[in-house]
Amino acid sequence: MREIGIGVISLGWMGRLHASSYQRLPSRFTELGIRPRLVVAADPIEENQQAAIEQFGFEKAVASIEEVLADPEVDVVSICSPNFLHRDFALAAAAAGKPFWIEKPMGVSAAQSREIRDAAASARDGAGIATAVGFNYRHAPAIAHLRELVAGGRLGRITNVRCWFYADYASSPEGPLTWRYDRERGGSGVIGDLLSHGADLVQHVTGQRLAEVTATSDVFIEERRLPLGAGVGHGAVAVSEERGPVENEDWVAALARLDGGAHATLESSRVARGHRSDYALEVFGTEGSARWSFTRMNEFEVMLGEGGTEHGYTTVLAGPGHGEFAHFQPGPGIPMSFDDLKTIEAAAFLSDVVHGTTSAPSAADGLAAAEVCEAIVRSAASRAWETVPQG
Ligand SMILES: NC(=O)c1ccc[n+]([C@@H]2O[C@H](COP(=O)([O-])OP(=O)(O)OC[C@H]3O[C@@H](n4cnc5c(N)ncnc54)[C@H](O)[C@@H]3O)[C@@H](O)[C@H]2O)c1
Incomplete structure (x- = not known):
């Protein structure tokens, strides 16, 4: 087993999930021969530092990232x-020559995302470092299979795609005005937060780039209560009576043209009352179509060919023949979880670190999604079609 020293920066929802994903790697992806070692976690909040040691078994917990990046025991x-x-943080990691797995959105803007991509590419005197971006929905076995259906031509020529990422995590106006709601700290609201996943999924499954977009967006809850402390995830923090302004997007809808000739609609909301975490993709081609929803992550529907009295979608339960399913369950129809998607991402990242491959969603993919998000923001302002810069 090859040991890889891990530093986790920030121990909120995602930091804890990265930590547990590394821990599950040796038992789920045994063939990789990699044993992650949780060396150090960095978080300014003392109880998160304590949790790092007591709940996750990190050897050390510190307040600032400098100690993580200077630690010779930390490989990634x-x-x-x-x-x-x-x-x-990404630029500092690149300067220290440490490969990084970064959450999405990679930067708060396309310019920041480009800086991150470039810093990773030129790190270690131009040799570059491995990167991974948290586009975890890619790793659902059903999505992996949809991508294979498209690549193998089973759906024919891809004509159009529908993608929506609808959630209600911000639907209450009584929730805290966290960093997520200002433009400088949160970026483009639900566009960077959820639609970036959708942009990545559309590009990943079709193998085509979103080339041009036109969009409209809005802020439906214009003020939220000021938080009285820090919490984990989207809420769970005491709030004051006082309210402050929401600066970034609650909802967005976009039309897109893809560079391979297909069309797409993308829609996203963080205030969609009733939709808890409804993330879905439908791909249509001249020979058939296929669709998937995160609310039923372990299945997909497919319709191939023509006519007949049973013409329509067939529901297929994910199984060992789809994506990385076999690493988690022995037989079809036994559900995987959201956390498993992150374990797959950890495996792809560390495998890339060891073998110099690019199997994980990379910083280049993070930039590609960021360019789509920013073109959407531009279009919502200009009310015109906007080109998505490539490369
Ligand atoms: N891939 C996904 O599906 C997914 C899901 C949720 C969040 N995310 C992304 O993950 C990131 C974190 O989101 P979260 O929900 O875990 O947030 P969170 O609020 O739960 O955690 C953020 C953590 O950062 C820590 N922190 C604050 N300032 C810091 C500093 N200066 N140095 C180090 N740590 C600091 C906080 O103490 C907290 O523990 C965001 O970019 C978010 O978009 C991705």
Whole structure:
């Protein structure tokens, strides 16, 4: 077993999930021969430091990332901080020559994402470092299979795609005005937060790039209560009576043209009352179509061919023949979880670190999604079609 020293930066929801994903790697992806060693976690909140040691078994917990990056025992880092810290932390990791697995959105803007991609590519005197970005929905076995259906031509020529990422985590106006709601710290609201996943999924499954977009967006809850402390995840923090302004997008809808000739609609909301975490993709081609929803992550529907009295979608339960399913369950129809998607991402990242491959969603993919998000923001302002810069 090859040991890889891990530093996790920020121990909120995602930092804890990265830590547990590394821990599960040797038992789920035994053939990789990799044993992650949780060396150090960095978080300014003392109880998160304590949790790092007591709940996850990190050897050390510190307040600042400098100690993580200077530690010779740390081979790679996870960057799980609020969006506005990603750029500085990623650039520091690249300067220290440490490969990183960073949460999405990679930067709060396309410019920041480009800086991150470039810093990773030129790290270690131009040799570059491995990177991974938290586009975890890619790893659902059903999505892996949809991608294979498209690549193998089973759906024919891809004509159009529908993708929506609808959630209600921000639907209450009584929730805290956290960093997620200002433009400087949170970026483009639900566009960077959820639609970036959708942009990545559309590009990943079709193998085509979103080339041009036109969009409209809105803020439906204009003020939220000021938080009285820090919490984990999207809420769970005491709030004051006082309210402050929401600066970034609650909802967005976009039309897109893909560079391979297909069309797409993308929609996203963080205030969609009733939709808890409804993330879905439908791909249509000249020979058939296929669709998947995160609310039923372990299945997909497919319709191939023509006519007949049973013409329509067939529901297929995910099984060992789909994506990385076999690493988690022995037989079809036994559900995997959201956390398993992150274990797959950890495996791809560390395998890339060891073998110099690019199997995980990379910083280049993070930039590609960020360019789509920013073109959407531009289009919502200009009310015109906007080109998505490539490369
Ligand atoms: N891939 C996914 O599906 C997914 C899901 C949720 C969140 N995310 C992303 O993960 C990132 C973190 O989100 P979260 O929900 O875990 O947030 P969170 O609020 O739960 O955690 C953020 C953590 O950052 C820590 N932190 C704050 N300032 C810091 C500093 N200066 N140095 C180090 N740590 C600091 C906080 O103490 C907290 O523990 C965001 O970019 C978010 O978009 C991705």
